[in-house]
Amino acid sequence: MNWFNVRLIFIRELRDQLRDRRTLFMVAVLPMFLYPVLGVGMVHMTLLFSEQPRTVVVLGRANLPEEPPLLDENGFVSSWFVMSGQAAQLRVVDDQTTLTDAESQTESAREARELIRSARRVQKALFELRELEQRLRSVLKLPNPDDGEVTKLVGEVARRRSAIGRLFAKTAVQVLIIFPEGFGENIERVNRGIRDGKQSEADYERPVIVHNSADDKSMIAYNRITKAITAWEEKILIRRLKKLDLPKTLATPVNPASADLAEDEQKAANMWSKLFPALLIIMAVTGAFYPAIDLGAGEKERGTMETLLICPASRREIVVGKFLTVMVFSMSTAILNLLSMGITGRHMHSLAGGALSNLGDLSLPTPTSLLWLVVLLVPLAAFFSALCLALATFARSIKEGQYYLTPLLMVTLGVTMFCLSPAIEISPESDSSWFYSVMPVMGVALLLKAFLLSPVNPAELYPYAIPVLVTSIGYSLLALWWAIDQFSREEILFREADSFDLKLWIRHLLRDKDPTPSFTEAGFCFILIMLLQFVAMKYLVNAIGGFGDGLAMMKLLITQQVVIIFCPAMLMGIMLTTNFAQTFRLARPRLGMLALAVVLPCCLHPLSLELQHRLSWFFPELKPEIVEVMGAMSDTDQHLWLVLLAFALAPAICEEVAFRGFIFSGFRRSHKLWPAIILSSLAFGIIHMVPQQVFNAGLLGIVLALILVRGGSLFCCIAFHFVFNALAVLHGRFGGETEISGPLSWFVSNRDGQLTYELPTLSIAALVASLLLVRLIRWDSGVSDDGQPVATLSTLASVTGETPVRVGSDGP
Helix, strand or coil, X not given: CCHHHHHHHHHHHHHHHHHCHHHHHXXXXXXXXXXXXXXXXXXXXXXXXXXXXXXXXXXXXXXXXXXXXXXXCCEXXXXXXXXXXXXXXXXXEECCXXXXXXXHHCHHHHHHHHHHHHHHHHHHHHHHHHHHHHHHHHHHCCCCCCHHHHHHHHHHHHHHHHHHHHHHHHCCCCEEEECCCCHHHHHHHHHHHHHCCCCCCCCCCCCEEECCCCCHXXXXXXXXXXXXXXXXXXXXXXXXXXXXXXXHHHHCCCCCCCCCCCCHHHHHHHHHHHHHHHHHHHHHHHHHHHHHHHHCHHHHHHCCHHHHXXXXXXXXXXXXXXXXXXXXXXXXXXXXXXXHHHHHHXXXXXXXXXXXXXXXXXXXXXXXXXXXXXXXXXXXXXXXXXXXXXXXXXXXXXXXXXXXXXXXXXXHHHHHHHHCCCCCCCCCCCCCHHHHHCCCCHHHHHHHHHHHHCCCCXXXXXXXXXXXXXXXXXXXXXXXXXXXXXXXXXXXXXXXXXXXXXXXXXXXXXXXXXXXCCHHHXXXXXXXXXXXXXXXXXXXXXXXXXXXXHHHHHHHHHHHHHHHHHHHHHHHHHHHECXXXXXXXXXXXXXXXXXXXXXXXXXXXXXXXXXXXXXXXXXXXXXXXXXXXXXHHHCCCCCHHHHHHHHHHHHHHHHHHHHHHHHHHHHHHHCCHHHXXXXXXXXXXXXXXXXXXXXXXXXXXXHHHHHHHHHCEHHHHHHHHHHHHHHHHHHHHHCCCCCCCHHHHHCEEEECCEEEECHHHHHHHHHHHHHHHHHHHCCCCCECCCCCECCCHHHHHHHHCCCCCCCECCEC
């Protein structure tokens, strides 16, 4: 690669973007003014906002105790509220208000009387409902209650309750408080009884607060009133204890004291750890996308793509130059947004004074944390820049390119919200830290969150920085490779925009079929399987948890394999292709490849178990539902043939038909060999959901794809898959019960109830597996990658009878 050409392309694209006023506004001007304007707007909204008063009707005010007073002439006593201003936001109408003749004729007085009448209707309906419920409870207490009468009463209670809800909704009342008759007298009677040492009946009718939880206005008023009444009730209890010469703390024997040890810097760090990673991810992707669209799809619309391609720079150098340009704008957008947000937040905090004391002094992060922010931003911006550039190159127009922003932003927001969870973190105390550190985007966000939360002692996080940076750079290089691959393909670079007609598209699929599926059809099949598995996941987990026997679980697992994985691939192969045998590679297997497909899993099985054991610290713990399903393989109560059918044969057939059959054929048609192998293996691993199985299945998927390519038959893949799963079933079923002694203990042992392979066995397995894999990679399949036979040197020799001649650099 000529870096001088890359530099020229980079400077050219950078100058073009800097001349674009819209790009400059989005990257530089908007971040510097957006957050200050938002801050000023919030201040103005706070000053101008006035909450409308909520209407509260009180029935039975005369039944309240005189001391301490709950209500005064203005409504609720303000001292019962946490904030005294909340009392003024409640408009109280009670049934004891006396008005003069002149006042009784006003509009507000007539409205108050109508509210009281409506409230009394609700009160009457509530009393009738209470009597009906008491009658229902009496019937249920009978030795032999009449089922017909119970059903009738239950229906009547539900009907009355629904009618009361509609009646209350028609009123303009947010909260109705009903104080029963003699309520205040009952409180005084209990106080006198306790003071005189007499046993007083404390079971008397209590107040009722009627509200509508589906109405936000009603819930706001209800929450405020309940807190005020609770404070009022505590005051009544304190007065009662005081009259008895008892300590005020008698009613609260525990009442723990709160000791908040958080310092101001820690409070500020806690807030920045939530805002900065989220904003970093969102701004990095948005800052990369719009320049990428202009440099990719914009070149197509402006007609300057051809002019760029005839320059002396290669296409790889062009893509790298464009990538560096997009990366500069992505990093600039993220840094300017973070800087503007930090300065604005600190300034707003100083204006608020003590109102935001729970945020501390809102000091900016330490220089070390800011340095790590910049360091982690580089691979993150590189990843999003390469990904956005690839999508923009794939788009036919700027409009189409903008459509790709929505799903990319949705996925990014989902990852961001996941990282904000307090349960998800990178720290020495978390068992999943190493697993999270290698996840794309997530590792960067969680590590930055950890650095912002631990500004004083960041040294314990340094070990996690290595996998985060290495994997992030690796993901960026993969995304850049994809962008270069997109830019190198003429059918993508020069495809024209066209309209989409669903009817014509369906007719094209059903009429103009190809022998094998396309890349789009294979991708759609994978997405369909994922969606079906996602929809069925809830029902599968609930069903598995509710099964009392393993037989039903086995049937469910087999049904899941057939319906969710096998059927979509098979139906799409029948409907969308013309050569069913070529799509699913249904050629007759050769004995040599079939033997390799049977022997190789026997060597890989102990290596796979040892690898999973060695990496157990890396992956998070399995959920109980998954452990229960995996434990079914070693359930001795079930027939062995049934377990093998559910865990070995069904997955071998269904998963191979889907992933090495339809999906691999589609990926192979549009891509080179190894990208198709990697993509199909990645899809095969993702479908297993469980992180441990995703890793294991992804590696085995590469071996299975090689067997398919070299052997040319799906039956070899099915044989490999069945043998490997069957060995796992046998290992879990009989491994813990086998007694190992004598020379055999040099090769295998029984530890903690599990069969463990010793070093000699692992060494032999690794040696044989390596030889078989080398033989597999060098295997002469005799067929092309699309399944068609080709004329090789050996086949030509068998036909002509001549000795094959190989031509090298030095001649024959």
